[in-house]
Amino acid sequence: MADAAVGFVVEKLGNLIVQEAINLHGVKDEVEWLKEELETMQCFLKDADAKKNKGDDERVKNWVAKMRDVAFKAEDIIDTFMYYKLRRQQGQPGCIGFIKRFVFMFDELVRHKVHVDVKGIKVKLHQLSESKDLYGIANIGETFGTTSQHVIPISPQLSDDIDMVGFDDEKKKIVQELVDINNANRAVISIVGMGGLGKTTLAKSVYNDLEVKRSFNIFAWVIISQQYTIFEILKGILSEQSKTSPEDTIQTLSEKVYEKLRKGKYLVVLDDVWKEDAWTELLKVFPDVNNGSRVIITTRFVNVAKIANPTTKPHELRCLDEKESLELFLRKVFPNQKVETCCPTYLVDYAHQLVQRCGGLPLALVVLGGLVSTKPQTQDAWRKVVESMKGQFVEGGERCLEIIALSYNDLPYYLKSCFLYFGCFKEDRTIFAKKLIRFWLAEGFLPAKNGKATEEIGLDCLEELAQRSLIQVTNRKYDDSVRYCRIHDLLRDVCIREAKENRFLEIYQNDTANCAARRLIIFNEIETLNYSNSKLRGLFYGNSNNLLPFRALQGQLGRFKLLRVLLLASSDISEFPSEIKSLIHLRYLELEIWDLKEVPSWIGHLRNLQTFILFCGNLKKISDSLWTIGNLRHVNLPSLLLRASRPPPPNMGNNVPKNLQTLKWVYAGSWIGNALPKLTNLRKLCIYGVSNDDADALSSSLQKLGRLTSFSIDGNEIPSDNIITAFSNQHCLKKLSLSGSLNRKQLPHNDVFPQQLVDLCLIDSGLEQDPMATLGKLPCLKYLQLGRDAYIGKQMICSATGFPQLLSLEISRLYELEEWKIEEKAMSCLKSLWISSCGRLKMIPEGLKNVPLDQLEIFFMPEEFETRMKENIGEDWYKIQHVPNISII
Known part of the structure; x- marks a missing residue:
């Protein structure tokens, strides 16, 4: 890791010299010397690291550790220098008469401090350089910037099944136990083996097996791990298709899981179970209604398997020959x-x-x-x-x-x-x-x-x-x-x-941590943060699954002046912590504060901020100063699903963040015509509250956003003609989502529709004319979602040879749809089909028998529709008998 620390600092020094050449004054020579010396020493690090890892000499380990510490010290010098420089730029003394004298004294003090600090590093580097010969550390010729050989990107088609070698016989045995019609009782099947032996890979291969998929109609896969919570496991079993609410408790979730599972024949995989208690706590939610339901457990421990099923021998995996x-x-x-x-x-x-x-x-x-x-x-x-x-x-x-x-x-x-x-x-x-x-x-x-x-x-x-x-x-x-x-x-x-050994990070436990680590992770609730390293670069406090009380950080955040990354998920505050104002090195700021009402004006002091992500439920005001941060690249504000009120649209003024690449979950307003055309580096844009009043401004602005790859809008009325026309000549736009009633009841001719689209989502569009006539001719379309009255007609036709690249199709809540036809050679590449809540659709289309589906999922469809698809006996079974994975809920 020493070479990583040194290489990183050398690159940072190089960037500093290039970007700050005019402003460094007397510091520049010191920084250039430091860069050259570290670059020279880096040539010896690969050999030193190799000797250290082979355990050749404890002294070599110490040498590498000292080299790493020198690199960290150099990084601290750079960042401290930049901190003072930025602080001087942001806040000068109020009395005008003393400004020049203050600035002169300030610069002299900073230069003197840098000189003294670099002088100390010179002494340490000289000692390390002399001792490397004593330890037999050689220059093996690797210079700064050396990278690995050319890498062939991993293929998206590769799956875990390809990695399964040597377990075919074991797989057959497990599959037979799962589908055994002679055993109607609920049964638990355990796969046991040491870490890295392939338990999960084998379980996945069994889970995706064609015979298994056709033997069950309810499926769930949940990873347990060492630090599990019953609450999260229950949510995982319920999956995306079942509703949960913030008021849910373990008791209510247990009832929901039980009700879900008892309605069908289920297969649930509990992957990576470490403790016996995990099974005993979950046992009550798995009903035994004599329909052949099964639970698979993967674990490293035989005693866990025996507790889950004491009467059946677990499948203990062997090493490969x-x-x-x-x-x-x-x-x-x-x-x-x-x-x-x-x-x-x-x-x-x-x-x-x-x-x-x-x-x-x-x-x-x-x-x-x-x-x-x-x-x-x-x-x-x-x-x-x-x-x-x-x-x-x-x-x-x-x-x-x-x-x-x-x-x-x-x-x-x-x-x-x-x-x-x-x-x-x-x-x-x-x-x-x-x-x-x-x-x-x-x-x-x-x-x-x-x-x-x-x-x-x-x-x-x-x-x-x-x-x-x-x-x-x-x-x-x-x-x-x-x-x-x-x-x-x-x-x-x-x-x-490795991270702990090299002071890269520390996971805070029991109020103790290595106070030299550069990043601190706090997963669990603590009383007070007892951590003295003011040179911290990253602080991770809680997460979306575990909001922590802020009291442990109260009065302490401001100490970490060099912090670059801050992720704060807190449950007991309603305002921006004021100490964040002084963290002017911050590049990444993510806050999950559900009661937050306002983004304060001092947010503009964070001049280095690149990413700003906010999760809250009742945001009412966003200070205009946010948009004055020139380095902003990504801004994610709370989505419509997360908030209870509608915050005002952004007021960017003339000083827009021209480096902005992502702008998500903002409301429509005058900024669309005034500021949006200036955001020429935007790649992803999501706007709420769009109406026909925004048509001209939106159309004009979009034509100037030549780098936009993903665009999503939501509103009661969507000016589709203006938007689609604006995109017709663009080549970067790949993903488009329109949620709301379109201002015309049919899609424009396919020559006008953006031809380069790969991913399209239409919701609430209210189209009266079949959209498939236009969409089927899009040559690059791979993913299509039609949801909630996107089309309100009765018949839908996928024309011959249409949708040549389509891989995934989702049809949901098309309440008026009665008949769907798929003509010859349409959807020749379709792999995944989802049909949900289309109450009047009588049957699946005849042409589906010619579509090479891998996965078919049916949710909340009429009983008659599902009956026609029953294996071997349903009237429509012949249309889908070639599909390996069929799920009907």
Whole structure:
């Protein structure tokens, strides 16, 4: 991690020299010297880190730690200097006669402080430089800016099923137990094995099996983990289709779960159960109505399995044999190629050596395969990987941890910092990629690349971590970029271990923490924050699932002058904490304060703010000063679903934040005509309260937003003609959502409709003419949602060869729809179909039998409609018998 700290600081010094060259005055020479010295020392760090990780010498470990501390000290000097510089710019003395003398004295003091601090670093660097020869630390030629080999992005089509090797027999046994018609009792089936052995992968393969999908009609998958709460587990079982409310308790949720499950034959997976209590607390919500319902438990502990089902032997997973291990390894190194022929003969021996080191542990094989996939296919490159591994690995999970550490150590310096940030999230949590990248951006971790936006570089970093199998991509967006990801708990263990050792972060527990850590994470309620490090860069206090009392932070926030990232989820305040005003280094500010009424005027003091995200329920005022922050990139205000009142529209004036890329959940107003045309860097825009009065201004403004990729509007009346015409010649817009009555009852001709759309959502449109005639001709459309009276006609026709790229179609609450036709070769790529609450629709279309569906979900449809689809006996069964995954609720 020392190379990550040094590399990061060297880049920051370079940026400071370039951006502040005119203003640095006497400080510039000091900063340039510091950059050059750290750059030189970085050349020795890879060898030092390698020696440290092999445990060659305790003195080398100390040398690396001291080098890291020097880098942190240099970063503190830079940020402190910039803090004083910004504070001077923002607030000079009130008496005009003393301004010049004050500024002169201030500059002299700052320059003197920087000089003294750099002088101290010079002494430490000189000592470290002399001692490196004593410890045998060599310059192995890696200079600043070196990155890994070219990475082939992970394919969106790759699934967990591809990684399942060696468990086919076990899968057959479990499937047979699940679908056994001779056992009508509710049964619990357990999969047991050490971490990294493939329990979840096997369970997913069983869960998605065609025979299993057709044997149950209610499904739920919930991750339990070590720090579970019964409340969150119950919400997970209820899933998106069942309503919950803020007033729900464990008792009310238990009743809702019980009622949901007793209405059908259910299959529920409880993944990663650590404690016996988890099952005993949940047992009462799983009804046994003699219909063959099942529960699958995955756990590392045999005693958990025995408590859940003492009469049936659990499925205890074994390690893979050498043949299976080689197959899994080669699948990762050479994706989408035949395992038998993919590996060049001159590399086969090295492949066997690498596989043997993994001891048959699937996660170790996958991670090591991900590492090797980034290397050139040469004997020299593969031999170096073999040599970098220890001769003797310890058994079991520790072996896996060693291999994960090897893959981590192979990362470029900036990716190490990006990977360690996963430790800021709770175990087994799904992580929003966009949020993670904005954290990285705020911290300055993302390297500059000519011609690429910083957010795009962040997505590249995620893809590389995914290819290396250090993270898992769980969901992708309409453009195939990462939407959500997660990290295996063993990988998270390594992440947190490295992060703590290198002072990257600390998880606050029992009122104690390493006060030298640069980031502090507080998940649980505390009385008072006992933390003395004023150089803190990131503070994470609570989250959306756990709002914490603010009293623990009262009077303490202002101490962290160098804070760049602040996430504050608090339950007992109704105002912006005034101490935030002094945190002028903040780049990322996310507040979840439900009673917040106002964004204060001093928000404009946060001149470095890039991301501002607000969750609250009754916001009444947003200060105009927010829009004077020139560095603003992303602003998310509370959505319509979260608030009880309508805040005023923004008043941006003339000083608009021209770097703004995301503006979400703002109300329509005069700003649409005055300020919106100036936001030429906008990529994502969401406006509420749009009406026909905004038609001309919106149309004129949109034509000037040439970089817009995603646009969403909500209103009682939507001026569709003006909007669609404004987009007809744009090539960046990929996603469009219109929620509200359109000002005409039919869509315009398809030549006028934006041809480049990939994702389209129409809700409450009130269209009287079938929209499919226009939409079916959009050549790039992949995702389509028609919801709540988007179309109020009785017949809908998907014409022959229409929707050539469509992958997903959602039809919901089209209350007047009676007949739907799919003509020959229409929807030739459709994989997912969702039909919900269309009460007059008589049957599924005949043409569906020719559509290559993978998944069909039916919700809240009439009993007659569902009866026609019953397996083997329904009148419409022949239309969908080819679909592997069918869910009817």
